[in-house]
Amino acid sequence: MRFGKEFVSQMIPEWQEAYIDYAYLKTILQDIQASRNISDPNSQNNKPSFARNLTRRYNRDASVSDNHGIVVNTVTRELETTYETVFLKAGDSEVAFFRTLDREFNKVNSFYRLKVDRARNEALSLSKQLDALIAFRLKVMEMNHSLSDSVSVDINTLASKIGSSSKPGEHMALGDLIRNEETGNKNILERIRMNKTRETPLSAIKTILKVQKQEELKFTKDNLKKAEDLLQIAFIEFYQKLRYVKNYSFLNTLAISKIMKKYDKTAARNASKLYMEMVDSSYLTSSDEVHKLMLRVESSLIEHFCNSNRSQGMNLLRPKVNKERHGITFSTGFFFGCAISLIVALALIIHARNILGTPGQRTYMETMFPLYRFFGFVVLHMIMYAANIYFWRRYRVNYSFIFGFKQGTELGYRHVLLLSFGLGTLSLCAVLLNLDMEMDSQTKDYRTFTELIPLFLLALVMAITLCPFNILNRSSRFFFLAVLFRCIAAPFCTVNLPDFFLADQLTSQVQAFRSLEFYICYYGFGDFRQRRVNTCRSNDVFTTFYFIVAVIPYWLRFLQCIRRLIEDKDPGHGYNAIKYLLTIVAACLRTAFTLNRGVTWNITAWVFSGVATLYATYWDIVVDWGLLQRGCKNTFLREKLLVPHKTVYYAAMVLNVLLRLVWLQTVLDLKFSFLHRETLVALLACLEIIRRGIWNFFRLENEHLNNVGKFRAFKSVPLPFNYQEDVDQDN
Incomplete structure (x- = not known):
């Protein structure tokens, strides 16, 4: 791999604007080479390679060694050091090269200094937190009559303080030091309070009702364990930040060295040595604070969280990498092949037994098909998510950071495909197991037990999702369940990006929710014993919930927007809430039209659906994707694009508009003789899932670019303690 590609691949995505513009500097070197070729057609760069190598071998020391061509000056303005290169006997292209290089290097040097200053401040904050934790730990041990254990645990710390606090020739008694420690710990404990690290629906209600009181500092083992866990995570995250900053310094220094060597080779000078001496003396390279x-x-x-076990501590600090294993790839291919084979077998059975068009087929489509299509919707959504992950990684969208996945636990696209194809294989096996049920007039081997197969499959999926054991990607499953809970408790929890992102996915699964409703009705009212659907279709309760189920996902998003509007005071969230409110009204009117028909329902459904579609389409393309911006270099797009082919964005906008118009089938009441009504509903639902998958990529791309613009590469980590003076300063 060439250095240019390797340099880009190792960049921190959110800091890419702060790195040396290596690619642009290379283009300037190409201009220098072109100008040299024009001015001297017989230069050694135009000679055959053998002759050029001989010339370079015998004349290198005589012609190049003292030909620096530059003088680097250090300039201090407003307490900030910058570097400027003076050019000696240089052409216009070389002047442009060094001006660009100086500008890029000063940018990198300033950015690095800023990150080091912030790291220094964060280190001071963590040091105060650690002092508070030690004091808290000693107090808990004292209250639990374990002071002797606390002394043994912290004896190394006390011994080191004896050496550091005593002047030469003076010694401090261990008893005096312990008493001083106790006095200091008491002072610390009087100034700290436990931070509330996670908001719950109950705490949110107390906050709204203004009944939340400042909790006293309780010296319990549970609080100590929570504080230790939080501070350990904070130290690990801070260490990762330092690794990023150190890697930033190394990569940029290496890039400057590489580009200067290329300059010497192109311009036949020896300027790299002089310029790199300046780089080595700069803050970027000389500072060892990180x-x-x-x-x-x-x-x-290691000392305070790992009982001085260095290997354990370093294992915690090493970055966790989720490795792609060959077994995952093989299993994914295996289940994919199984799914394709089962689809072919299903088609052959239907054709061989001439099942289509029989009364049994119509009954099957109204009873069993709505049960099985739920799994089809889930599988399709997972496949689209796997495709999103693939393209996010390809175009370096830091989806793991944006979603807040725990490092090393995020699923790759192969993992997601394995899960989707595995579920698809199970679902198709279940379909084949009870396909005959009274559909074939010759066999009529219908059994009540086999009618329960879809319910067993649903129960299996739910059991795997809720399984508490550390198997089958427990971290990802629990993350999904936690976000799902926050979506349900939208008014009582602070809304983060994973919360509203998942809620948006749910809005594209309305038919899946209706399938779950049908599960409850079909098996709850006993219709599965005779394979009847009339009880559900004619039930007023079922009809009422048919409306409610379609509204629930949009209602949750509406509540999330209201919550964000109250917290952030941003009117944009209010406008977004109007979008979901219009969608709720339009969905209800379309559902009412399908159940009642009539001209009035048709007209109102047309009007509200049209308005909601226009509003939602504008929001998708302009707000969520950030496209259709005026005055940018990319016509009707935005300034920064990750996908190099602009036609992809134009095609995505057109597809978004077309796929948002699938509701037209409802109000136009289109019917196709070769498609059952339930099949048509399923196909339209699949189109909405595909639209959502396309939306996902561009929505997260836009979020990633916003993070890049603000250089946000780290998530905020809650700290366990809050110093009272910090609260006073904030007030």
Whole structure:
């Protein structure tokens, strides 16, 4: 791999604008080469390679060694050091090269200094947190009559403080130091309070009702365990930040070295040595503060959280990488082949037994098909999500950071495809198991037990999802369940990006929710024993919930928008809430039209559906995707694009408009003789899922670019303690 590609691949995506513009500097070198070729057609760069190598071998020292061509000056303005290169005997292209290089290097140097300053401040904050934790730990041990254990645990710390606090020739008694420690711990404990690290629906209600009181500092083992876990996570995250900053310094220094060597080769000079001496003396390379902070974090974590076990501590600090295993790839291909084979077998059975068009087929489509299509919707959505992951990774969208996945636990696209194809294989096996049920007039081997197969399959999926054991991607399953719970409790929880992103996915699964409703009715009212559907279709309760189920996902998004409007005071969330309110009204009117018919229902459904579609389409393309911006270099798009082919964006906008018009089938009451009504509904639902999958990529691309613009590469980590003076300063 060439250095240019390797340099890009190792960049921190959110900081890419702060790196040396290596590619642009290479284009300037190409201009220098072109100008040299024009001015001297017989230059050694135009000679055959053998002759050029001989010339380079015998004349390198005589012609190049003292030909620096530059003088690098250090300039200090407003307490900030910058570097400017003076050009000696340089052409216009070389002047442009060094001006660009100086600008890029000063940008990198300033950015690095800023990150180090922030890291220093964060280190001070973590140091105060660690002091509070030690004091809290000693107090808990004292209250639990384990002071002797606390002394043994912290004896190394006390011994080190004896050496550091005493002047040469003076010694401090261990008893005096312990008493001083106790006095200091008491002062610390009087100034701290436990932070509330996670908002729950109950705490949100108390906050709204203004009954939330400042909790006293309770010295319990549970609180100690929570504080230790939170601070350990904070130290690990801070260490990862330091690794990023250190890697940023190394990569940019290496890029400057590479580009200067290319310059020397192109311009036949020896300027790289002089320029790199300046780089080595700059803050970017000479500062060792990041390295010292990393050593402090290592020692603190090992001593206070790992019982001085260095291997355990370093294992916690190493970045976790989710490796792609060959077994995953093989299993994915295996289940994919099984799914294709089962689809072919299903088609052959239907054709061989001439099942289509029989009374049994119509009954099957109205009873069993709505049960099985639920799994089809889920599988299709998972396949679209796997495709999203693939393209997010290809175009370096940091989806793991944006969603807040725990490092090393995020699923790759192969994992998601394995789950989707596995579920698809199980579903198709279940379909084949009870396909004959009274559909074939010759066999009529209908059995009540086999009618329960879809319910067993649903129960299996639910059991795997809720399984508490550390198997089958437990971290991802629990993350999904936690986000789903926050979606349900939308008014009582702070809304983050994963919450409203999942809620948006649910709005594209209305037919899946209706299938779940049919599960309850079909098996709850006993219709499965005779394979009848009339009881559900004619039930007023079922009809009422047929409306409610279609509204629930949009209602949850509406509540999330209201919550964000109250918290952020941003009117944009209010406009977004109007979008979902219009969608709710349009969905209800279309459902009413399908049940009642009539001209009035048809007209109102047309009007509200049209308005809702226009509003939602504008919001998708302009707000969520950030496209259709005026005055940018990319016509009708935006300034920054990750996909190099602009036609992809234009095609996505057109597809979004077309796929949002699938509701026209409802109000136009289109019918196709070769398609059953339930099949048509399923196909339209699949089109909506595909539209959502396309929306997902561009929505997260836009979010990623916003993070890049603000250089946000790290998630905020809650700290366990809150110093009272910090609260006073904030007030």
